[in-house]
Amino acid sequence: MPLLGSHKRKDFPIFARRQxxxxxxxxxxxxxLKPKRVLxxxxxxxxxxxxxxxxxxxxMAEQATNAYEDARATTSHFIGxxxxxxxxxxxxxxxMNLLVTSFGGLILREGDGVLLSEMEHHANLIPWQQLSKQKxxxxxxxxxxxxxxxxxxxEEMFSSFLKERKIKxxxxxxxxxVLGTINPIKEIAERAHDAGVYMIVDAAQSITHMPIDVKDxxxxxxxxxxxxxxxxxxxxxxxxxYELLDRMQPYQSGGEMIQDxxxxxxTFADPPHRFEAGTPHIAGAIGLGEATRYMQDIGMSAxxxxxxxxxxxxxxxxxxxxxxxxxxxxxxxxxxxxxxxxINGIHPHDVGSFVAQDGIMIRVGDHCAKPLHKKLGITxxxxxxxxxxxxxxxxxxxxxxxxxxxxxxxL
Amino acid sequence: MNMYREDIIERSRFPRFKREMKASDLQxxxxxxxxxxxxxxxxxxxxxxxRVADLTFSGQGCALMTAxxxxxxxxxxxxxxxxxAAFSADDMMRLYGDIPSPxxxxxxxxxxxxxxxxxxxx
Numbered sequence: 001m002p003l004l005g006s007h008k009r010k011d012f013p014i015f016a017r018r019q020x021x022x023x024x025x026x027x028x029x030x031x032x033l034k035p036k037r038v039l040x041x042x043x044x045x046x047x048x049x050x051x052x053x054x055x056x057x058x059x060m061a062e063q064a065t066n067a068y069e070d071a072r073a074t075t076s077h078f079i080g081x082x083x084x085x086x087x088x089x090x091x092x093x094x095x096m097n098l099l100v101t102s103f104g105g106l107i108l109r110e111g112d113g114v115l116l117s118e119m120e121h122h123a124n125l126i127p128w129q130q131l132s133k134q135k136x137x138x139x140x141x142x143x144x145x146x147x148x149x150x151x152x153x154x155e156e157m158f159s160s161f162l163k164e165r166k167i168k169x170x171x172x173x174x175x176x177x178v179l180g181t182i183n184p185i186k187e188i189a190e191r192a193h194d195a196g197v198y199m200i201v202d203a204a205q206s207i208t209h210m211p212i213d214v215k216d217x218x219x220x221x222x223x224x225x226x227x228x229x230x231x232x233x234x235x236x237x238x239x240x241x242y243e244l245l246d247r248m249q250p251y252q253s254g255g256e257m258i259q260d261x262x263x264x265x266x267t268f269a270d271p272p273h274r275f276e277a278g279t280p281h282i283a284g285a286i287g288l289g290e291a292t293r294y295m296q297d298i299g300m301s302a303x304x305x306x307x308x309x310x311x312x313x314x315x316x317x318x319x320x321x322x323x324x325x326x327x328x329x330x331x332x333x334x335x336x337x338x339x340x341x342x343i344n345g346i347h348p349h350d351v352g353s354f355v356a357q358d359g360i361m362i363r364v365g366d367h368c369a370k371p372l373h374k375k376l377g378i379t380x381x382x383x384x385x386x387x388x389x390x391x392x393x394x395x396x397x398x399x400x401x402x403x404x405x406x407x408x409x410x411l
Numbered sequence: 412m413n414m415y416r417e418d419i420i421e422r423s424r425f426p427r428f429k430r431e432m433k434a435s436d437l438q439x440x441x442x443x444x445x446x447x448x449x450x451x452x453x454x455x456x457x458x459x460x461x462r463v464a465d466l467t468f469s470g471q472g473c474a475l476m477t478a479x480x481x482x483x484x485x486x487x488x489x490x491x492x493x494x495x496a497a498f499s500a501d502d503m504m505r506l507y508g509d510i511p512s513p514x515x516x517x518x519x520x521x522x523x524x525x526x527x528x529x530x531x532x533x
Contacts, residue, residue, distance in 0.1 A: 345424075347473035349446050353414050353515055365446060379447040409420055409474075 004298070004306040005391030011035040011294075012389055024360040024394045029177055029338045029367075029385030031227045032208060038230055041290035042283045053282055054256060054273070068282050071289025072272070078292035079222065079239055080213035087238040087245070087272040088285050092204040093123040095223035095238035096171075098275060099200060100127040102248040103221065103240075104169065107198065110136040113167040115197075117142040117151055117183070118375055119176045122368040124202045128171065140165050142172075146376060149179040149328035153188065162195040169198045174217075175206035178367050178383065179328030180311075180335040182206065189218030198244075204228060208387070209307055209336040211300035214239055226284065231291035235284030238275070245271035252277040303388055308332050310386045314339055314395045318384075321402050323411055327376065340367070340383040343402070345411050348380040351402070358401040360394075414511045415474065423474035428484035431469045436460070439529025443521050445514070448472040450480060452525040462491050468525075473518050475511060480522035482506050487526070496530050498523070 009015040012033045025033060051061040053068045073083040089095045108114070114128055118141050132139050143152050154161065161167075170192050175182045189199040201219040203212060208229040214222050221244070226235040240248075250257055250268055254277040259267040268274045295303065312332045318324060323344035329335050343351060352364035363383040366373045373379060384398065432453035439452040450470040457464045466488045468480040486506055487495060503523040504510055511519060 347446075347448075349473045349515070349518065350415070350475070353475075353511070356512075357414060370447075405415075408415060410424060 004302065004388050005310070006389075006393065008298075008389045011037070013039065015389070021359050024358075024397045026384045026386065026390065026394055026398060027361045027363050028208070028228070028387035028390075029205060029383060030363050031233065032230050032387055033389065034232065035230055035291070035294055037294050038232070038287045038290045042232060042287040045283045045286050050283075052279055064282060067286050067289075068280070071285040074289040075237060075285075075292050076239070078296060079207075079237075080215055081239050082242065084270075084272055085239055085242050085245065087240070087275040088280050089236045089238050089275075090234055090281070091225040091227070091236035092202065092223045093225075093236075095236055096123050096200075096202065097127045098238055098251040099171075099221055099223070099240075100131050102251050102275075103198075103200075103244065104128070104131045104135070106248055107168050108135050108137045111166060112137045113140050113165040114138070115140045115142065115162070115165070115167045115170040115172075117144065117172055119144050119151070119179060119181065119369065119372045120171075120173050121177055121202065121204065122370070123204070124171055124173060124200075125371070138165070140167065144179070144181070144372075144375070149176070149181045150334065151181070151183055155187065155191070158188075158191045159195050162192065162197050167195075167197050169200060171200035171202065173202045173205070174212075175203075175209065175336045176328065176369075176372075177205045177338065178340045178369050178372055178381065180338045180340070181328050182210075182334055182336050185219070186217045193218060205337055208295075208303075210304045220244055226288035226291065229288075229291055230294060231288035232284050235281045235288045237288075240271075242271060245275070248275075250274050250277065254278050256280070298388065304336075306388065307336065307386050310390055310392070310395065311335060311337075311339065313392060314384060314386065314398075317395055317399045318402070321399070322406050324402075327381065338383050338385045340381045342378055342381050343406065343411075346405065346409055348382045351382045351405065354405040354408075355398060355401040358397070358404075360398050360401055362398070412509050414509070414515070416509065419478045420474060422478040422481045426468075426477055426481040428467045428481050428488075429469065429477070430467045432465065432467050437529050437532060439525035439527070439532075441521055441525040441528060443472070443476065443517060445517055446473065448476060448521075450476060450521050450525050452480070452484070452522065452529055454529060456492075463487060463489055463495070468522065472521070475515055475518040476521045479503070479507050479519045480525075483522040483526065492533060495526065496533070498526060 049060045049063040051064040053065045072086050076083045076086040192199045198220045201222040203222050203224045207224040221240045227233040257277045327340045348364040365380050435453040436456050437454040453467045455465045466484045
């Protein structure tokens with residue numbers, strides 16, 4: 001069992017920074033900190049072989065191309081896919097926009113249905129709203145239970161539900177970025193496939209917290225951002241089954257994505273390059289590849305075990321704060337990554353600013369999930385995220401700061 | 412600097428001017444995009460319609476927004492329309508005292524934004 005928590009902080013240069021006060025970072029759900037290995041891999045590209053990819057015939061260019069394609073292979077291995085099924089994009093949001101436009105545009109006809117849930121991040125909601133206006137298709141939403149934080153779906157009736165609503169695509173968040181709920185993707189995907197419905201998985205939050213195998217969970221597509229799993233910003237992944245990617249039209253066009261070009265017509269490259277117009281974020285892809293290697297060296301099951309223990313500790317500890325309400329499932333098997341809460345009588349932004357004065361970083365706001373917050377009857381919440389470098393001392397520091405705040409506010 | 416001075420917390424918990432005015436002469440409404448909170452200022456003027464007779468606010472918000480709105484209502488409560496128009500963001504910050512981090516400055520200035528909108532309707 002690898003040593004995680006405070007032992008892992010030595011891998012992250014930011015914990016040894018000379019400027020600024022010591023800090024407690026509990027906002028990895030927004031973005032993770034970066035290990036030295038990832039920074040070194042990116043620096044090495046810039047310092048030693050920073051040529052463009054897929055075009056030069058000199059050695060440095062070949063080295064860059066190899067590193068870029070190697071990052072694709074490493075990343076695909078990380079999620080149990082094939083290299084040619086991994087498209088590098090900017091982030092999960094761009095991956096979702098690509099999918100909605102190119103795959104949604106291919107599959108959906110007027111009157112067809114798309115099934116989402118009430119707990120989606122805006123990235124898996126607004127692109128569908130845009131497409132549904134254009135295509136005149138209908139959005140449906142699986143509700144979630146306010147108390148348990150779990151999706152409410154009737155397994156027995158699901159097939160007939162999909163048929164009646166003419167659902168062609170289901171697109172769901174794997175693990176809620178607010179409630180922490182791990183959704184039963186595998187079970188839903190099984191029913192979906194029986195009914196000939198495609199399954200898109202938004203793994204932006206879950207990817208850093210648990211082992212994910214795209215074939216095992218039954219995804220047709222899966223998207224995530226690199227920066228939430230110790231990679232840099234500006235790089236993300238769209239994974240898709242090859243035969244589906246191969247049927248899709250390009251999302252953007254220009255250099256790098258073509259097969260042949262004439263003045264009036266062009267033919268396009270095969271996936272994944274068909275969807276990577278222009279010079280890609282080469283250093284970013286290399287950094288992401290190294291980040292997935294870093295995580296595999298630790299082991300995703302070990303990461304999950306560490307975070308489960310820490311989340312259970314945090315849940316228990318935080319529940320002692322006066323006036324607090326914790327959202328989502330308290331069964332740790334059904335939760336990953338985050339705990340969101342409100343405290344009666346104190347605005348979430350005051351919670352965030354107050355603990356920030358003690359050097360503690362948490363997220364406050366609607367977390368890009370306004371419909372979810374509206375259903376909970378609130379406009380904002382505070383969110384604690386845990387990661388491999390967090391430990392009991394971080395939770396204790398937060399607990400003490402919250403206790404101090406509740407006292408200062410006279411509650 | 413402590414963003415949560417005792418007087419700020421005190422005012423946010425027990426604001427003196429937080430009440431909706433049913434028959435106001437003038438209103439100013441504003442939304443804080445940071446958090447989605449809304450704030451409304453209500454003005455009633457004296458018989459000559461020159462001077463503020465009553466100034467109140469409503470809206471659910473953070474401690475900074477509530478305390479700042481309450482201070483503004485107290486400060487401008489009996490002033491003339493000209494004074495209202497002349498009141499600046501700098502005046503608001505001086506009135507408030509310590510200025511919080513840039514991300515929360517908007518909360519302190521929300522009541523001032525509502526004032527500006529109201530004054531535009533004069």
